[in-house]
Amino acid sequence: MNEFELIQTYFQRDALDPSVILDNGDDAAVFSPRLDCETVVSVDSVIAGRHVPDLCPPDGFAARLIGRGLSDLAAMGATPRYVLLSLSLPTLEVGWVEHFAQRFHQLCVRFGVDLIGGDTTKGPLSAHITVIGDVPTGMAVGRQGLKPGDDLWLFGPDLGGARAYLDVLQNTQADHALWAERYWRPEPQFDFGIALRDVASAMIDISDGLCQDLMHLVERAKKPASIKLQSKMIPLCADLVDRLGTQTALEYALTGGDDYCLLASIPSTARVPEGGHRIGLVVQPENESILLDGQPLPASWQLGWDHSR
Ligand code: ADP
Ligand code: MG
Numbered sequence: 001m002n003e004f005e006l007i008q009t010y011f012q013r014d015a016l017d018p019s020v021i022l023d024n025g026d027d028a029a030v031f032s033p034r035l036d037c038e039t040v041v042s043v044d045s046v047i048a049g050r051h052v053p054d055l056c057p058p059d060g061f062a063a064r065l066i067g068r069g070l071s072d073l074a075a076m077g078a079t080p081r082y083v084l085l086s087l088s089l090p091t092l093e094v095g096w097v098e099h100f101a102q103r104f105h106q107l108c109v110r111f112g113v114d115l116i117g118g119d120t121t122k123g124p125l126s127a128h129i130t131v132i133g134d135v136p137t138g139m140a141v142g143r144q145g146l147k148p149g150d151d152l153w154l155f156g157p158d159l160g161g162a163r164a165y166l167d168v169l170q171n172t173q174a175d176h177a178l179w180a181e182r183y184w185r186p187e188p189q190f191d192f193g194i195a196l197r198d199v200a201s202a203m204i205d206i207s208d209g210l211c212q213d214l215m216h217l218v219e220r221a222k223k224p225a226s227i228k229l230q231s232k233m234i235p236l237c238a239d240l241v242d243r244l245g246t247q248t249a250l251e252y253a254l255t256g257g258d259d260y261c262l263l264a265s266i267p268s269t270a271r272v273p274e275g276g277h278r279i280g281l282v283v284q285p286e287n288e289s290i291l292l293d294g295q296p297l298p299a300s301w302q303l304g305w306d307h308s309r
Contacts, residue, residue, distance in 0.1 A: 010101035015114040029116035048125035058100035067186030069129035074193035075205035078133035085118035145201035155192035156261030161237030163256025200264035229280040
């Protein structure tokens with residue numbers, strides 16, 4: 001099968017949403033934006049050997065790619081609409097591509113997005129996904145509004161499971177079904193993101209570890225602030241404490257990353273959607289930016305995941 005047959009067979013699907021005027025298969029896609037909405041757009045990469053194992057199962061590659069990508073829309077309070085997929089494949093091996101595409105399309109339907117275009121080349125296994133969504137005008141939730149007096153909330157899955165699964169991949173821990181699920185199937189939290197539009201003063205999705213992403217909110221805030229976290233309020237993935245001990249469990253939860261839950265600062269007077277965890281307070285600035293149970297964090301915890309290291 002050559003490149004064009006491969007694209008036609010596996011990636012060109014008719015768009016389901018009537019807003020798509022010219023879909024996948026032309027030189028570019030055309031869609032008409034919704035009235036009274038603003039467009040929200042982001043791009044994300046998944047590189048084999050970096051964000052997934054070198055030898056990566058096709059369904060896991062697809063699920064991590066689309067889940068991580070769409071999580072950025074959830075973090076803005078946006079509704080997901082369209083995706084574009086740029087794919088680099090070592091071989092045009094039909095079996096792998098077929099399974100990848102099957103899972104990718106399945107998740108497009110589940111998350112309510114149309115694949116409206118992309119690019120396919122030969123090269124090291126990697127992909128870039130462009131995600132497009134929308135929010136009612138003026139309602140996107142940015143990172144910049146955190147302020148003293150807010151509470152700090154988490155919405156979505158518990159923390160640390162995806163980090164613990166890296167130990168499974170490195171054969172230092174026995175397999176664990178829920179950790180595998182957290183790693184391979186990130187779940188963008190659209191419902192919470194939308195519910196938090198008129199509630200959160202600032203919001204971010206946890207991709208690089210709670211502490212590091214929290215620091216982004218602190219650094220972007222217009223008013224200086226410190227954070228007081230309470231360890232017993234932080235939702236830990238199952239069996240982390242049993243298998244790793246309390247200290248490592250907390251370290252994985254606070255620094256591990258790949259959790260894809262939403263972290264929001266919310267004024268204490270606001271009506272908070274059901275289902276979140278209140279993990280701490282935003283206070284007037286102190287010596288430390290983040291205090292855990294009143295103590296400074298171990299220095300290494302604040303680093304989280306950084307590709308330059
Ligand atoms: P061009 O050379 O004009 O850029 P291509 O031959 O690369 O077009 O692609 C043909 C059509 O197939 C385009 O509409 C493009 O968006 C789509 N396409 C190519 N690769 C993918 C992919 N991996 N996923 C989705 N659509 C794709
Ligand atoms: Mg063209």
